[in-house]
Amino acid sequence: MNGTGGDARLRAVAELARAVAAAKSPMEAAVAAASSARVALGGSMSAISRWERDRGRLRVLVNDGDLAPGEEPQPAEEVYSVADFPEIVEFLHAKWTEGGEPHAWIETAEGPAQARGGAYCHQRVATLRRRGRTSCVVAPILLHGLAWGELYVARGAGRPVFDRDDAEFATVLATLTAAGIAQTERLAEVRRLAFSDPLTGLANRRAVDQRLEEAVERHRADGTPVSLVVCDLNGLKRVNDQLGHAVGDRLLVGFGSVLSLCGAALEGSLVARLGGDEFCLLSVGHRAEEVVAVAEELCVRTKWLGLGDGVAVGVASTDAEIGVVTSGRRLFRLADAAQYRAKALHSVEPVVAGRGAPEDPVVRLADQPAGHDVERRRFRGRD
Numbered sequence: 001m002n003g004t005g006g007d008a009r010l011r012a013v014a015e016l017a018r019a020v021a022a023a024k025s026p027m028e029a030a031v032a033a034a035s036s037a038r039v040a041l042g043g044s045m046s047a048i049s050r051w052e053r054d055r056g057r058l059r060v061l062v063n064d065g066d067l068a069p070g071e072e073p074q075p076a077e078e079v080y081s082v083a084d085f086p087e088i089v090e091f092l093h094a095k096w097t098e099g100g101e102p103h104a105w106i107e108t109a110e111g112p113a114q115a116r117g118g119a120y121c122h123q124r125v126a127t128l129r130r131r132g133r134t135s136c137v138v139a140p141i142l143l144h145g146l147a148w149g150e151l152y153v154a155r156g157a158g159r160p161v162f163d164r165d166d167a168e169f170a171t172v173l174a175t176l177t178a179a180g181i182a183q184t185e186r187l188a189e190v191r192r193l194a195f196s197d198p199l200t201g202l203a204n205r206r207a208v209d210q211r212l213e214e215a216v217e218r219h220r221a222d223g224t225p226v227s228l229v230v231c232d233l234n235g236l237k238r239v240n241d242q243l244g245h246a247v248g249d250r251l252l253v254g255f256g257s258v259l260s261l262c263g264a265a266l267e268g269s270l271v272a273r274l275g276g277d278e279f280c281l282l283s284v285g286h287r288a289e290e291v292v293a294v295a296e297e298l299c300v301r302t303k304w305l306g307l308g309d310g311v312a313v314g315v316a317s318t319d320a321e322i323g324v325v326t327s328g329r330r331l332f333r334l335a336d337a338a339q340y341r342a343k344a345l346h347s348v349e350p351v352v353a354g355r356g357a358p359e360d361p362v363v364r365l366a367d368q369p370a371g372h373d374v375e376r377r378r379f380r381g382r383d
Contacts (some may be wrong), residue, residue, distance in 0.1 A: 124138075231278065254305050
């Protein structure tokens with residue numbers, strides 16, 4: 001496709017819209033948009049870049065097509081100072097103050113004589129020449145009324161330069177790209193809210209349930225150890241009653257930070273607030289003794305908060321004498337029973353399920369049928 005023909009461009013618009021609509025993340029949307037836009041405009045390569053306003057630079061997210069040496073499909077660190085591309089700021093500002101909307105502009109390897117749209121950037125011209133390309137079209141990607149980044153499409157040597165119609169078409173493609181990125185950002189935010197605790201910023205019970213079942217499946221398949229640390233923050237009710245809920249919230253946030261700090265020693269662990277004064281840490285791939293050491297450190301560090309009455313901590317691990325674990329529910333019940341016993345004993349150290357094998361009271365308590373013992377705390381697992 002060479003960028004001409006009304007029917008072809010309508011099909012190209014439909015293809016780009018379909019591609020970005022199928023994306024599940026902003027990066028997937030950028031990858032899909034870069035590829036579709038390159039084909040639609042008859043370019044040899046394309047790129048999507050993000051404008052990092054707070055750092056005054058453009059970060060290239062994706063390069064697509066016939067790439068030059070040094071260009072990577074998804075570069076880890078390809079950034080350019082906005083000082084080298086001032087037209088991004090100047091051009092957008094001019095268009096907004098004129099009361100119009102920003103649209104695409106063209107640069108060519110020939111420099112100002114061939115440039116369209118009132119923009120001219122020595123850096124872009126130098127880059128075109130260095131990489132053997134004849135011209136490029138640059139279209140701003142706008143989200144929520146602000147310049148989010150840009151769509152860049154270039155043509156290689158021997159190809160005709162872009163013209164005004166191409167620039168207008170690039171503006172349409174950038175608008176579709178913006179819609180796709182906005183949609184995936186909204187979905188990402190919905191997922192974040194669905195799996196996080198709004199007060200502490202930690203994961204929530206839903207996230208733990210999902211990750212735990214996946215971890216237990218992995219354990220059953222290859223024996224990877226899975227451990228769960230369940231914590232009950234002591235004294236929260238007293239803090240709320242005597243000092244107010246705002247102070248109680250600070251205690252919860254503070255404990256969440258301590259738990260996160262300790263959990264960082266177990267790479268890949270998930271730290272979560274289950275609700276109220278209950279928290280947990282899920283570890284995959286670490287031996288039981290490593291997890292217990294972290295739980296012990298947690299008990300010590302919690303005293304530094306200066307509020308509350310410490311923490312009751314229970315640990316359950318497939319890497320311990322707790323019997324066969326075939327579901328996340330059983331591991332949760334074991335960790336919960338260990339935490340319950342720690343609370344009943346006013347223990348300043350974690351209680352570990354299986355340490356009293358084969359007659360460990362924690363394991364017996366966890367394996368009791370629901371409702372069998374009136375003093376047995378109701379477990380959070382679904383029976």
